[in-house]
Amino acid sequence: MYSRHFSLREAPFSITPDSAFFYPHEGAQAALNMLLVALRSGEGFLKIVGEVGCGKTVLCRQLLNTLQGECVTAYIPNPDMGPDDLLMALTHELSVDVAPPLNRHTVLNALRGCLLKHAETGRPVVVCIDEAQAIPLRTVESLRLLSNLETEKRKLLQIVLLGQPELDEKLSRPEIRQLLQRITFSEYLGPMMAQRVPAYLAHRMATAALSNATDTKVFEADAAQAIARFSGGVPRLINVLAHKCLMLAYGENEHRVNVRHVRLAAAETPGVLAAVPWWSRWKRVGRSKGAGDTKASARQVQDHHSGGSL
Template sequence: MYESHFGLQEAPFALTPNTRYFLRAPSHGDALELLLVALSEREGFIKITGEVGTGKTLLCRLLLNELDSKARTAYLPNPHLSPDALYEAVAEELGVAVSECANTHQVLKALNAALIDLAMERKPVVLVIDEAQAMPEDTIEALRLLTNLETESTRLLQVVLFGQPELDTLLEKDSLRQLRQRITFHYRLLPLTRDSVAQYLRHRVSQAGYNGPELFSAGALRLITRASGGIPRLVNILAHKSMLAAWGLGDRAIGRGHVLRAIRDTESVRAPGLLARWL
């Protein structure tokens, strides 16, 4: 809509996760580095948590891309499954013909055989679960039992859990303490700082083809940072609406006024009651 007005090749603030727009901000870059190092060390369980909109799914997709040539991956974007459905989903992701299995025992047997074959090929297997806080308690326990599949010298399956902070609360239950003890690395994604928000906006418009002067004024950056709380998804929403406001007025740069319009139009931003103080 406003792309040609600002000299862009595409919309820079779409909410759909796109790894090309990933910015190695301190927290996100550290999380990715931890994941890659922990997986290279063949650690069993790794957990990444963060508030809604902090970029967990984007980080998850980036990890899958990084592992593409190094490991065999299984990806579950919606883990609200029964234990039996979990086993079948993981087996299918690893190429097991589940339809030929008469029961759960046969599914597990075929899955174990597939994991051993991959281990013989020296191919690590990584199960990546997004939105892990949605897993029923008995399915989490089934996941722990699934990781018991191993040889005397090789861990057959590594698991990466991505989830909201509710996942931490869930895993605090005494009934899940055995799995909790197996989580060797954990990282909590943090919101972007003001400097990171500025870098984030600059990076995204540049990736979309912008090569002009600074697009967002210092005042606009302050407002976006405060209103969004540094949550990337909210930064995207406010930046997009601010650019719409500027385009509608024929302006070539984003100022405080454009951001204030965006804030008024966005119910989910932080502390909307402070708007009067920003005017």
């Protein structure tokens, strides 16, 4: 709706994890490097744990794009399934035909055959399992079976788990600690640093730009800082706020986003309040009566900020 107004080809702050918009801030680049180096050196089991909305899925997509041509890849977006279903999902992703009867033994054999064939042609097979915190405990056994697929010299299947912090809690459970021991490399993906937010905003605007003539410095410096503060550097929250700001500016026929737009956007965005500075939180805790007060609390923060630095 505001695309024409800002000379954009597409929405710059969609919350779908589109790797075309990938921005390599320090944390994301470190995680990507770790994955690439570890996978290229044949490591079998890797893990990325990150806070909600911090970019695990987009990182995974970027990884899969980077590995294209180099590896055979499979992506399991939601492993909340039974142990045999997970194995079947993998056969499906790798286009493996399993001759009946369909049971764990035949499925694993078929998978092993396929993995050996790829190993002979020198193409490692990498499976990325997103939302790994949702893997039921009983399904973890299938992961163990998969990680056992190896020759005497190397793993036949390299597994990357990506999940929210509950994944670590799950992996520390005594009954599956064995799996934890197999994870050789892991990285934490947190929010981006506040000073990267202006460049992140400009990067997404430039990626969505209609042409080189598009103005990508739409966010004023202190507006970008305010977005960094309200979002706590969490990319999904940055996107939500930035999108609302563009709508507000468009509604006023403005071509610049200013701090007032950010404050208005933040007041209407659940989830940003936890990220405001401590003095605003103190004020909120002092007056809040419960979850239903979110909007009212946001207004208090807004009022509080109107004379302040945000």
